[in-house]
Amino acid sequence: MKNDLKSLFKKYETIIASSIVIIVVLFLTYFLLVPNFLKAFEIIRQQKSLLTKLENLRTKDTALAKIDSQSYKNNFSKISKIMPEAKDFVSLFNRFDVLQSQTQVTILRTDFQLGVVSTGSGKLTKAPGTDAYLVPMTFEALGDISSMQKFIVALSGLSGRLLTIDVVRVAFKSGNTIQASFDGQAYFYPLSSTIGSVEAPLPATNPKSEEILKKISQLPLLPETVVQIETTDVGKKDLFN
Amino acid sequence: MPKQSINLLVSKEEDTPLLRRLKKIFPIISAISLFLFLTLFIISIAYTNSNIKQFTALKNEVDQYEKKIMNQKNTEGIYSLTVTDLNVLTQILSKSKNFSPILAELDKMRSSFILLDGASVDSKGNLSVSLTASDSAALNKFVEDLTDLEETKHLYSGIEAYGIARDKKGKYQMSISLKANPSLFQ
Numbered sequence: 001m002k003n004d005l006k007s008l009f010k011k012y013e014t015i016i017a018s019s020i021v022i023i024v025v026l027f028l029t030y031f032l033l034v035p036n037f038l039k040a041f042e043i044i045r046q047q048k049s050l051l052t053k054l055e056n057l058r059t060k061d062t063a064l065a066k067i068d069s070q071s072y073k074n075n076f077s078k079i080s081k082i083m084p085e086a087k088d089f090v091s092l093f094n095r096f097d098v099l100q101s102q103t104q105v106t107i108l109r110t111d112f113q114l115g116v117v118s119t120g121s122g123k124l125t126k127a128p129g130t131d132a133y134l135v136p137m138t139f140e141a142l143g144d145i146s147s148m149q150k151f152i153v154a155l156s157g158l159s160g161r162l163l164t165i166d167v168v169r170v171a172f173k174s175g176n177t178i179q180a181s182f183d184g185q186a187y188f189y190p191l192s193s194t195i196g197s198v199e200a201p202l203p204a205t206n207p208k209s210e211e212i213l214k215k216i217s218q219l220p221l222l223p224e225t226v227v228q229i230e231t232t233d234v235g236k237k238d239l240f241n
Numbered sequence: 242m243p244k245q246s247i248n249l250l251v252s253k254e255e256d257t258p259l260l261r262r263l264k265k266i267f268p269i270i271s272a273i274s275l276f277l278f279l280t281l282f283i284i285s286i287a288y289t290n291s292n293i294k295q296f297t298a299l300k301n302e303v304d305q306y307e308k309k310i311m312n313q314k315n316t317e318g319i320y321s322l323t324v325t326d327l328n329v330l331t332q333i334l335s336k337s338k339n340f341s342p343i344l345a346e347l348d349k350m351r352s353s354f355i356l357l358d359g360a361s362v363d364s365k366g367n368l369s370v371s372l373t374a375s376d377s378a379a380l381n382k383f384v385e386d387l388t389d390l391e392e393t394k395h396l397y398s399g400i401e402a403y404g405i406a407r408d409k410k411g412k413y414q415m416s417i418s419l420k421a422n423p424s425l426f427q
Contacts, residue, residue, distance in 0.1 A: 014264045022267075028282075032282065036289065054302060058306065060310055064310065064316055076322060083333075127336075145345070148344060153341050156339070164338075167363045168362050170347065198310050205324055212334065213323075
Protein backbone atom coordinates (compact mmCIF):
# COMPACT_ATOMS: atom_id res chain seq x y z
CA MET A 1 0.00 0.00 0.00
CA LYS A 2 2.75 2.31 1.06
CA ASN A 3 4.78 1.42 -1.96
CA ASP A 4 1.80 2.06 -4.23
CA LEU A 5 1.35 5.54 -2.81
CA LYS A 6 5.03 6.19 -3.15
CA SER A 7 5.09 5.13 -6.74
CA LEU A 8 1.95 7.13 -7.46
CA PHE A 9 3.53 10.25 -5.92
CA LYS A 10 6.69 9.70 -7.87
CA LYS A 11 4.73 9.37 -11.06
CA TYR A 12 2.80 12.63 -10.57
CA GLU A 13 5.33 14.62 -8.50
CA THR A 14 5.94 17.24 -11.18
CA ILE A 15 2.24 17.90 -11.62
CA ILE A 16 1.58 17.98 -7.86
CA ALA A 17 4.44 20.42 -7.17
CA SER A 18 3.38 22.71 -10.03
CA SER A 19 -0.23 22.64 -8.81
CA ILE A 20 0.84 23.56 -5.29
CA VAL A 21 2.83 26.52 -6.68
CA ILE A 22 -0.15 27.66 -8.81
CA ILE A 23 -2.55 27.40 -5.84
CA VAL A 24 -0.19 29.34 -3.58
CA VAL A 25 0.22 32.02 -6.29
CA LEU A 26 -3.56 32.28 -6.67
CA PHE A 27 -3.95 32.53 -2.93
CA LEU A 28 -1.32 35.27 -2.65
CA THR A 29 -2.77 37.10 -5.65
CA TYR A 30 -6.17 37.24 -4.00
CA PHE A 31 -4.98 38.27 -0.56
CA LEU A 32 -1.95 40.42 -1.40
CA LEU A 33 -1.75 41.48 -5.01
CA VAL A 34 -5.38 42.45 -5.60
CA PRO A 35 -5.60 44.61 -2.40
CA ASN A 36 -2.32 46.29 -3.44
CA PHE A 37 -3.73 47.13 -6.84
CA LEU A 38 -6.97 48.36 -5.35
CA LYS A 39 -4.98 50.57 -3.00
CA ALA A 40 -2.94 51.91 -5.92
CA PHE A 41 -6.12 52.68 -7.93
CA GLU A 42 -7.65 54.36 -4.89
CA ILE A 43 -4.54 56.53 -4.53
CA ILE A 44 -4.75 57.47 -8.24
CA ARG A 45 -8.45 58.32 -7.88
CA GLN A 46 -7.92 60.36 -4.74
CA GLN A 47 -4.95 62.14 -6.29
CA LYS A 48 -7.12 63.20 -9.24
CA SER A 49 -9.85 64.53 -6.96
CA LEU A 50 -7.25 66.26 -4.76
CA LEU A 51 -5.74 67.91 -7.84
CA THR A 52 -9.16 69.20 -8.89
CA LYS A 53 -9.84 70.36 -5.32
CA LEU A 54 -6.45 72.06 -5.14
CA GLU A 55 -7.09 73.88 -8.42
CA ASN A 56 -10.47 75.11 -7.14
CA LEU A 57 -8.95 76.21 -3.83
CA ARG A 58 -6.14 78.08 -5.63
CA THR A 59 -8.67 79.88 -7.85
CA LYS A 60 -10.81 80.76 -4.84
CA ASP A 61 -7.80 81.96 -2.83
CA THR A 62 -6.65 84.15 -5.74
CA ALA A 63 -10.15 85.61 -6.10
CA LEU A 64 -10.44 86.26 -2.34
CA ALA A 65 -7.06 88.01 -2.31
CA LYS A 66 -8.34 90.50 -4.91
CA ILE A 67 -11.50 91.39 -2.96
CA ASP A 68 -11.52 94.76 -1.21
CA SER A 69 -13.33 93.70 1.91
CA GLN A 70 -14.00 97.23 3.21
CA SER A 71 -15.46 98.36 -0.11
CA TYR A 72 -17.80 95.37 -0.15
CA LYS A 73 -18.81 96.05 3.46
CA ASN A 74 -19.73 99.63 2.51
CA ASN A 75 -21.61 98.52 -0.58
CA PHE A 76 -23.39 95.80 1.35
CA SER A 77 -24.68 98.29 3.91
CA LYS A 78 -26.05 100.42 1.02
CA ILE A 79 -27.63 97.37 -0.62
CA SER A 80 -29.24 96.41 2.71
CA LYS A 81 -31.00 99.75 2.71
CA ILE A 82 -32.13 99.31 -0.91
CA MET A 83 -33.40 95.78 -0.27
CA PRO A 84 -33.38 94.84 3.43
CA GLU A 85 -33.62 91.39 4.94
CA ALA A 86 -37.06 91.97 6.42
CA LYS A 87 -40.16 93.97 5.46
CA ASP A 88 -38.86 96.99 7.44
CA PHE A 89 -41.75 99.44 7.15
CA VAL A 90 -39.72 102.15 8.90
CA SER A 91 -37.38 102.39 5.93
CA LEU A 92 -40.39 102.60 3.61
CA PHE A 93 -41.81 105.56 5.50
CA ASN A 94 -38.36 107.17 5.61
CA ARG A 95 -38.01 106.60 1.88
CA PHE A 96 -41.23 108.46 1.12
CA ASP A 97 -40.18 111.32 3.40
CA VAL A 98 -36.86 111.64 1.56
CA LEU A 99 -38.53 111.43 -1.88
CA GLN A 100 -41.01 114.10 -0.89
CA SER A 101 -38.25 116.50 0.04
CA GLN A 102 -36.05 115.63 -2.95
CA THR A 103 -38.67 115.75 -5.71
CA GLN A 104 -41.20 118.28 -4.29
CA VAL A 105 -43.96 115.72 -4.69
CA THR A 106 -46.50 115.41 -1.89
CA ILE A 107 -47.34 111.91 -0.74
CA LEU A 108 -51.04 111.94 0.02
CA ARG A 109 -51.55 108.36 1.06
CA THR A 110 -49.76 105.03 1.43
CA ASP A 111 -51.27 101.60 1.89
CA PHE A 112 -49.11 98.69 2.89
CA GLN A 113 -49.87 95.07 3.50
CA LEU A 114 -48.75 94.87 7.14
CA GLY A 115 -47.16 91.88 8.90
CA VAL A 116 -48.81 88.75 10.14
CA VAL A 117 -52.28 90.17 10.71
CA SER A 118 -54.16 87.63 8.71
CA THR A 119 -53.39 84.55 6.68
CA GLY A 120 -53.38 86.64 3.53
CA SER A 121 -50.99 89.32 4.74
CA GLY A 122 -48.85 86.80 6.60
CA LYS A 123 -48.18 84.82 3.46
CA LEU A 124 -44.86 85.66 1.88
CA THR A 125 -45.08 86.20 -1.84
CA LYS A 126 -42.08 86.05 -4.10
CA ALA A 127 -41.76 88.53 -6.91
CA PRO A 128 -42.26 86.59 -10.18
CA GLY A 129 -38.99 85.84 -11.88
CA THR A 130 -36.92 86.85 -8.86
CA ASP A 131 -35.88 85.40 -5.51
CA ALA A 132 -36.97 88.46 -3.51
CA TYR A 133 -40.18 88.73 -1.50
CA LEU A 134 -42.80 91.42 -2.09
CA VAL A 135 -44.33 94.09 0.09
CA PRO A 136 -47.33 95.12 -2.04
CA MET A 137 -48.39 98.71 -1.64
CA THR A 138 -50.37 101.53 -3.15
CA PHE A 139 -49.64 105.20 -2.70
CA GLU A 140 -50.89 108.50 -4.01
CA ALA A 141 -48.84 111.55 -4.82
CA LEU A 142 -49.53 115.09 -5.94
CA GLY A 143 -47.18 117.30 -7.90
CA ASP A 144 -46.41 118.79 -11.27
CA ILE A 145 -45.45 116.57 -14.17
CA SER A 146 -41.71 117.13 -14.04
CA SER A 147 -41.64 116.50 -10.26
CA MET A 148 -43.72 113.39 -10.75
CA GLN A 149 -41.29 112.18 -13.41
CA LYS A 150 -38.37 112.71 -11.02
CA PHE A 151 -40.32 110.91 -8.31
CA ILE A 152 -41.00 107.91 -10.56
CA VAL A 153 -37.34 107.66 -11.61
CA ALA A 154 -36.15 108.03 -8.01
CA LEU A 155 -38.38 105.17 -6.82
CA SER A 156 -36.14 102.63 -8.56
CA GLY A 157 -33.04 104.81 -8.50
CA LEU A 158 -31.06 102.82 -5.86
CA SER A 159 -30.54 105.86 -3.68
CA GLY A 160 -32.76 104.27 -1.05
CA ARG A 161 -35.38 101.58 -0.60
CA LEU A 162 -36.25 100.11 -3.98
CA LEU A 163 -39.83 100.42 -5.17
CA THR A 164 -41.19 99.31 -8.53
CA ILE A 165 -44.50 100.23 -10.09
CA ASP A 166 -47.03 98.07 -11.85
CA VAL A 167 -49.87 100.51 -12.49
CA VAL A 168 -50.11 104.31 -12.60
CA ARG A 169 -53.42 106.14 -12.58
CA VAL A 170 -53.22 109.82 -13.31
CA ALA A 171 -55.81 112.52 -12.74
CA PHE A 172 -54.97 115.89 -14.32
CA LYS A 173 -55.71 118.79 -12.02
CA SER A 174 -55.55 122.47 -12.77
CA GLY A 175 -52.46 123.88 -14.41
CA ASN A 176 -49.58 121.47 -14.52
CA THR A 177 -50.59 119.54 -11.42
CA ILE A 178 -51.39 115.88 -11.51
CA GLN A 179 -52.51 113.45 -8.85
CA ALA A 180 -51.13 110.01 -9.43
CA SER A 181 -52.01 106.77 -7.76
CA PHE A 182 -49.47 103.95 -7.91
CA ASP A 183 -49.77 100.21 -7.43
CA GLY A 184 -46.37 98.82 -6.77
CA GLN A 185 -44.18 96.91 -4.40
CA ALA A 186 -41.13 97.10 -2.26
CA TYR A 187 -38.85 94.12 -1.84
CA PHE A 188 -36.99 92.28 0.86
CA TYR A 189 -34.63 89.36 0.72
CA PRO A 190 -33.75 87.29 3.80
CA LEU A 191 -30.10 86.38 3.61
CA SER A 192 -28.69 82.94 4.19
CA SER A 193 -26.99 82.49 7.57
CA THR A 194 -24.34 80.17 6.14
CA ILE A 195 -21.91 80.52 3.30
CA GLY A 196 -20.84 77.64 1.07
CA SER A 197 -18.25 75.01 2.00
CA VAL A 198 -14.54 75.81 1.86
CA GLU A 199 -14.09 74.38 -1.61
CA ALA A 200 -17.35 75.80 -3.01
CA PRO A 201 -16.56 78.44 -5.64
CA LEU A 202 -17.40 82.08 -4.99
CA PRO A 203 -20.73 83.19 -6.50
CA ALA A 204 -20.32 84.61 -9.97
CA THR A 205 -21.25 88.12 -10.96
CA ASN A 206 -22.50 89.21 -14.36
CA PRO A 207 -22.01 92.47 -16.28
CA LYS A 208 -25.43 93.82 -15.25
CA SER A 209 -24.88 93.25 -11.53
CA GLU A 210 -21.41 94.76 -11.80
CA GLU A 211 -22.97 97.84 -13.40
CA ILE A 212 -25.43 98.08 -10.50
CA LEU A 213 -22.59 97.65 -8.01
CA LYS A 214 -20.70 100.48 -9.71
CA LYS A 215 -23.76 102.76 -9.42
CA ILE A 216 -24.25 101.81 -5.77
CA SER A 217 -20.58 102.33 -4.91
CA GLN A 218 -20.80 105.91 -6.25
CA LEU A 219 -23.67 106.70 -3.91
CA PRO A 220 -22.79 108.16 -0.51
CA LEU A 221 -23.08 105.94 2.53
CA LEU A 222 -26.57 106.51 3.87
CA PRO A 223 -26.55 107.64 7.51
CA GLU A 224 -28.36 105.56 10.07
CA THR A 225 -31.72 107.21 10.81
CA VAL A 226 -32.03 107.86 14.51
CA VAL A 227 -35.59 108.12 15.74
CA GLN A 228 -35.85 110.73 18.48
CA ILE A 229 -38.58 109.76 20.88
CA GLU A 230 -39.92 112.69 22.78
CA THR A 231 -40.77 112.02 26.42
CA THR A 232 -44.28 112.96 27.43
CA ASP A 233 -45.42 113.90 30.89
CA VAL A 234 -47.84 111.24 32.04
CA GLY A 235 -48.76 112.69 35.44
CA LYS A 236 -47.84 111.95 39.03
CA LYS A 237 -46.27 108.66 39.75
CA ASP A 238 -46.92 108.91 43.45
CA LEU A 239 -50.47 109.93 44.44
CA PHE A 240 -49.51 110.71 48.05
CA ASN A 241 -46.86 113.35 47.25
CA MET B 242 21.36 -27.21 -16.53
CA PRO B 243 21.53 -24.36 -18.96
CA LYS B 244 21.96 -20.92 -17.43
CA GLN B 245 18.83 -18.80 -17.10
CA SER B 246 18.96 -15.04 -16.75
CA ILE B 247 16.44 -13.30 -14.60
CA ASN B 248 15.88 -9.62 -15.19
CA LEU B 249 15.60 -8.04 -11.75
CA LEU B 250 14.95 -4.57 -13.15
CA VAL B 251 11.31 -3.62 -13.16
CA SER B 252 10.44 -2.13 -16.45
CA LYS B 253 9.19 1.39 -16.24
CA GLU B 254 5.59 1.96 -17.11
CA GLU B 255 5.32 4.29 -20.10
CA ASP B 256 3.45 7.55 -19.36
CA THR B 257 0.35 8.21 -21.36
CA PRO B 258 0.61 11.01 -23.97
CA LEU B 259 -1.76 13.17 -21.87
CA LEU B 260 0.37 12.71 -18.78
CA ARG B 261 3.52 13.54 -20.72
CA ARG B 262 1.90 16.73 -21.98
CA LEU B 263 0.67 17.70 -18.52
CA LYS B 264 4.14 17.10 -17.09
CA LYS B 265 5.47 19.64 -19.59
CA ILE B 266 2.70 22.25 -19.27
CA PHE B 267 2.17 22.43 -15.50
CA PRO B 268 5.71 23.42 -14.57
CA ILE B 269 5.71 26.08 -17.28
CA ILE B 270 2.41 27.49 -16.01
CA SER B 271 3.55 27.47 -12.41
CA ALA B 272 6.85 29.17 -13.30
CA ILE B 273 5.13 31.85 -15.39
CA SER B 274 2.46 32.50 -12.75
CA LEU B 275 5.05 32.76 -10.01
CA PHE B 276 7.16 35.11 -12.11
CA LEU B 277 4.14 37.27 -12.98
CA PHE B 278 2.99 37.41 -9.40
CA LEU B 279 6.40 38.46 -8.11
CA THR B 280 6.82 41.09 -10.84
CA LEU B 281 3.37 42.59 -10.35
CA PHE B 282 3.72 42.53 -6.59
CA ILE B 283 7.02 44.38 -6.69
CA ILE B 284 5.62 46.94 -9.17
CA SER B 285 2.53 47.54 -7.01
CA ILE B 286 4.62 48.02 -3.87
CA ALA B 287 7.02 50.40 -5.65
CA TYR B 288 4.16 52.42 -7.20
CA THR B 289 2.24 52.67 -3.94
CA ASN B 290 5.33 53.79 -2.01
CA SER B 291 6.31 56.44 -4.54
CA ASN B 292 2.75 57.78 -4.84
CA ILE B 293 2.11 57.85 -1.11
CA LYS B 294 4.71 60.59 -0.77
CA GLN B 295 3.20 62.58 -3.64
CA PHE B 296 -0.28 62.02 -2.24
CA THR B 297 0.74 63.19 1.23
CA ALA B 298 2.38 66.32 -0.20
CA LEU B 299 -0.75 67.08 -2.22
CA LYS B 300 -2.98 66.52 0.82
CA ASN B 301 -0.82 68.89 2.89
CA GLU B 302 -1.06 71.58 0.21
CA VAL B 303 -4.85 71.18 0.06
CA ASP B 304 -5.05 71.43 3.88
CA GLN B 305 -2.95 74.62 3.82
CA TYR B 306 -5.20 76.26 1.24
CA GLU B 307 -8.31 75.21 3.14
CA LYS B 308 -6.90 76.79 6.30
CA LYS B 309 -6.03 79.96 4.40
CA ILE B 310 -9.53 80.20 2.95
CA MET B 311 -11.12 79.48 6.35
CA ASN B 312 -9.21 82.48 7.73
CA GLN B 313 -10.78 84.65 5.04
CA LYS B 314 -14.34 83.53 5.69
CA ASN B 315 -15.44 87.05 6.71
CA THR B 316 -14.34 88.40 3.34
CA GLU B 317 -15.96 85.46 1.60
CA GLY B 318 -19.15 86.00 3.58
CA ILE B 319 -19.50 89.69 2.79
CA TYR B 320 -18.64 89.09 -0.87
CA SER B 321 -21.12 86.19 -1.21
CA LEU B 322 -23.93 88.12 0.45
CA THR B 323 -23.25 91.21 -1.66
CA VAL B 324 -23.17 89.27 -4.92
CA THR B 325 -26.29 87.31 -4.01
CA ASP B 326 -28.15 90.55 -3.24
CA LEU B 327 -26.83 92.13 -6.44
CA ASN B 328 -28.05 89.21 -8.53
CA VAL B 329 -31.52 89.55 -6.99
CA LEU B 330 -31.49 93.33 -7.59
CA THR B 331 -30.53 92.64 -11.21
CA GLN B 332 -33.51 90.30 -11.54
CA ILE B 333 -35.85 92.96 -10.10
CA LEU B 334 -34.50 95.87 -12.14
CA SER B 335 -34.58 93.91 -15.39
CA LYS B 336 -38.32 93.52 -14.94
CA SER B 337 -39.12 97.00 -13.63
CA LYS B 338 -40.62 99.62 -15.92
CA ASN B 339 -39.94 103.34 -16.02
CA PHE B 340 -43.23 105.19 -16.32
CA SER B 341 -41.58 108.61 -16.65
CA PRO B 342 -41.49 108.72 -20.51
CA ILE B 343 -45.17 107.74 -20.79
CA LEU B 344 -46.03 110.56 -18.43
CA ALA B 345 -44.21 112.94 -20.77
CA GLU B 346 -46.20 111.56 -23.71
CA LEU B 347 -49.45 112.05 -21.83
CA ASP B 348 -48.44 115.63 -21.16
CA LYS B 349 -47.80 116.13 -24.89
CA MET B 350 -51.35 115.01 -25.65
CA ARG B 351 -52.69 117.96 -23.69
CA SER B 352 -53.25 121.34 -25.27
CA SER B 353 -55.58 124.27 -24.88
CA PHE B 354 -58.14 122.31 -26.95
CA ILE B 355 -57.60 118.89 -25.41
CA LEU B 356 -57.98 118.34 -21.68
CA LEU B 357 -56.98 115.01 -20.29
CA ASP B 358 -59.36 113.99 -17.51
CA GLY B 359 -57.44 110.95 -16.49
CA ALA B 360 -55.21 108.14 -17.66
CA SER B 361 -54.00 104.81 -16.44
CA VAL B 362 -51.15 102.69 -17.63
CA ASP B 363 -49.81 99.34 -16.49
CA SER B 364 -46.45 97.64 -16.84
CA LYS B 365 -47.67 95.64 -19.84
CA GLY B 366 -48.20 98.86 -21.78
CA ASN B 367 -51.99 98.96 -21.62
CA LEU B 368 -52.85 102.64 -21.63
CA SER B 369 -56.29 104.15 -21.33
CA VAL B 370 -57.00 107.84 -21.52
CA SER B 371 -60.16 109.85 -21.03
CA LEU B 372 -60.23 113.34 -22.49
CA THR B 373 -62.39 116.29 -23.32
CA ALA B 374 -61.99 118.07 -26.66
CA SER B 375 -63.20 121.66 -27.00
CA ASP B 376 -64.81 120.88 -30.35
CA SER B 377 -64.99 118.29 -33.12
CA ALA B 378 -62.08 119.84 -35.00
CA ALA B 379 -59.86 119.53 -31.96
CA LEU B 380 -61.02 115.94 -31.53
CA ASN B 381 -60.27 115.15 -35.16
CA LYS B 382 -56.81 116.71 -34.87
CA PHE B 383 -56.15 114.69 -31.74
CA VAL B 384 -57.15 111.44 -33.44
CA GLU B 385 -55.02 112.32 -36.50
CA ASP B 386 -51.99 113.06 -34.34
CA LEU B 387 -52.48 109.83 -32.44
CA THR B 388 -52.82 107.84 -35.66
CA ASP B 389 -49.68 109.51 -36.96
CA LEU B 390 -47.81 108.46 -33.82
CA GLU B 391 -49.03 104.94 -34.37
CA GLU B 392 -48.16 104.73 -38.06
CA THR B 393 -44.94 106.71 -38.35
CA LYS B 394 -43.26 106.58 -34.95
CA HIS B 395 -44.88 103.29 -33.82
CA LEU B 396 -45.28 104.62 -30.31
CA TYR B 397 -48.73 103.13 -29.94
CA SER B 398 -50.78 100.31 -31.39
CA GLY B 399 -54.24 98.83 -31.04
CA ILE B 400 -55.91 102.21 -30.64
CA GLU B 401 -59.57 101.92 -29.81
CA ALA B 402 -61.91 104.73 -29.07
CA TYR B 403 -65.18 104.34 -27.24
CA GLY B 404 -67.67 106.34 -25.25
CA ILE B 405 -67.64 109.41 -27.49
CA ALA B 406 -70.20 111.89 -26.23
CA ARG B 407 -70.99 115.51 -26.96
CA ASP B 408 -72.16 117.70 -24.14
CA LYS B 409 -74.44 120.79 -24.23
CA LYS B 410 -71.49 123.15 -24.57
CA GLY B 411 -70.34 121.40 -27.72
CA LYS B 412 -67.40 119.66 -26.07
CA TYR B 413 -66.60 116.08 -26.87
CA GLN B 414 -65.68 113.51 -24.29
CA MET B 415 -63.91 110.39 -25.36
CA SER B 416 -62.10 107.43 -23.91
CA ILE B 417 -59.39 105.62 -25.77
CA SER B 418 -57.42 102.50 -25.03
CA LEU B 419 -54.13 101.78 -26.68
CA LYS B 420 -50.98 99.77 -26.29
CA ALA B 421 -47.81 101.72 -25.64
CA ASN B 422 -44.55 100.67 -27.26
CA PRO B 423 -42.05 99.11 -24.79
CA SER B 424 -39.58 101.87 -25.71
CA LEU B 425 -41.81 104.25 -23.75
CA PHE B 426 -40.92 102.39 -20.54
CA GLN B 427 -37.14 102.73 -20.75
